[in-house]
Amino acid sequence: MESIQAIKQRFGIIGNDPKLNRSIEKAIQVAPTDISVLVTGESGVGKESIPKIIHQLSHRKHGKYIAVNCGAIPEGTIDSELFGHEKGAFTGATATRSGYFEVADGGTIFLDEVGELPLTTQVRLLRVLENGEFIKVGSSKVQQTNVRIVAATNVNMFEAIKKEKFREDLYYRLSTIEINLPPLRERKEDIHLLFRKFASDFALKYKMPTIKLTDDAVALLVKFRWNGNIRQLRNVAEQVSVLEQNRTINGVTLQNYLPNTSSNLPAVVNNSKSESDFSSEREILYKVLFDMKSDLNDLKKLTMKLMENGNISEVQKDNEHLIQKIYGEDKDEEFDTNVEDLEVLSIPEHTEVNDSTPSETEDKYHFAEEIEEEETLSLHDKELELIKKSLERHSGKRKLAAAELGISERTLYRKIKQFDL
Numbered sequence: 001m002e003s004i005q006a007i008k009q010r011f012g013i014i015g016n017d018p019k020l021n022r023s024i025e026k027a028i029q030v031a032p033t034d035i036s037v038l039v040t041g042e043s044g045v046g047k048e049s050i051p052k053i054i055h056q057l058s059h060r061k062h063g064k065y066i067a068v069n070c071g072a073i074p075e076g077t078i079d080s081e082l083f084g085h086e087k088g089a090f091t092g093a094t095a096t097r098s099g100y101f102e103v104a105d106g107g108t109i110f111l112d113e114v115g116e117l118p119l120t121t122q123v124r125l126l127r128v129l130e131n132g133e134f135i136k137v138g139s140s141k142v143q144q145t146n147v148r149i150v151a152a153t154n155v156n157m158f159e160a161i162k163k164e165k166f167r168e169d170l171y172y173r174l175s176t177i178e179i180n181l182p183p184l185r186e187r188k189e190d191i192h193l194l195f196r197k198f199a200s201d202f203a204l205k206y207k208m209p210t211i212k213l214t215d216d217a218v219a220l221l222v223k224f225r226w227n228g229n230i231r232q233l234r235n236v237a238e239q240v241s242v243l244e245q246n247r248t249i250n251g252v253t254l255q256n257y258l259p260n261t262s263s264n265l266p267a268v269v270n271n272s273k274s275e276s277d278f279s280s281e282r283e284i285l286y287k288v289l290f291d292m293k294s295d296l297n298d299l300k301k302l303t304m305k306l307m308e309n310g311n312i313s314e315v316q317k318d319n320e321h322l323i324q325k326i327y328g329e330d331k332d333e334e335f336d337t338n339v340e341d342l343e344v345l346s347i348p349e350h351t352e353v354n355d356s357t358p359s360e361t362e363d364k365y366h367f368a369e370e371i372e373e374e375e376t377l378s379l380h381d382k383e384l385e386l387i388k389k390s391l392e393r394h395s396g397k398r399k400l401a402a403a404e405l406g407i408s409e410r411t412l413y414r415k416i417k418q419f420d421l
């Protein structure tokens with residue numbers, strides 16, 4: 001078994017952080033087996049190195065090694081890419097095609113960004129992990145494959161499972177062994193070491209002297225958060241190497257190449273979210289309905305007191321809190337101080353009224369007009385009316401009337417006979 005330092009030199013891994021060394025050690029130990037491995041860590045930490053170590057130290061090292069970025073393949077074609085398809089399986093499938101699992105038989109497949117896989121593809125992948133079986137798109141024939149799967153993701157898998165974006169059974173199949181790579185901000189002693197390595201590589205690539213950092217620049221480099229991890233550090237090293245004429249870089253110069261972050265202080269964030277967006281809307285609707293019911297009961301109570309008492313001023317004085325609760329700031333608009341101008345409509349007791357003598361209530365609403373609703377015509381009557389009007393407009397000329405109505409002259413003649421026109 002090769003040592004950790006030998007593996008670092010062989011695969012170009014820079015750093016002496018204990019967490020990094022532990023990750024490499026786990027990769028070395030698990031390589032001789034066929035156990036599925038899940039590599040986790042933030043974007044840019046170098047997760048792609050672990051599958052290469054596992055493949056090269058395994059008995060499959062002479063087989064094929066295929067790296068697939070699951071997040072870069074469209075959802076509609078990813079099944080075809082992974083498992084292949086038959087001729088005519090879908091539009092554009094002009095020939096039978098072998099998928100990655102068929103091509104890599106006897107080797108290793110690295111599924112990068114496995115958390116981006118669609119749920120339907122996850123079901124197919126689960127079957128491959130369980131018994132090595134898969135079916136091409138558009139085929140009914142079950143095929144066998146013998147591949148080792150190493151997956152990687154920067155997604156919080158437990159959050160994805162909770163949101164039903166990733167299958168829990170697939171997660172436990174993939175993560176038989178889980179290897180986590182630490183972010184660059186937790187490897188502070190390795191930051192300057194990596195920067196020097198990148199600066200040396202770019203000096204050789206662009207045929208120019210190597211840049212060097214002053215002490216204040218090194219302190220700034222180590223202090224920075226590096227959300228993009230090693231990838232971001234490499235980009236900064238390349239920018240400085242190409243753009244700066246002075247090959248000694250101080251803190252002020254380096255600051256110009258670092259993003260301006262307001263604060264590195266941690267913030268308290270509430271990550272608890274409802275399982276469905278509809279739950280909060282439902283709660284709001286329930287609250288509105290309960291408030292409306294409460295206001296309605298208060299209005300009933302206030303109206304009953306007005307009907308019983310008839311004195312608005314007294315009722316307003318005795319129920320000030322109730323009016324304030326119902327109307328709030330609009331109370332003054334609803335209840336004007338000129339209460340004498342308001343009229344309380346009294347509800348008379350049930351008495352027999354002589355039909356010949358109009359009552360006071362009837363006189364009071366003498367301006368009301370009774371409108372009789374016009375009875376709608378039947379379909380038969382409407383059709384008859386249209387034919388009559390068309391014949392009148394064209395002075396009985398049936399040909400023109402038929403053209404206007406959009407029917408043949410023979411049909412018009414039959415309808416005229418039918419309606420006795």
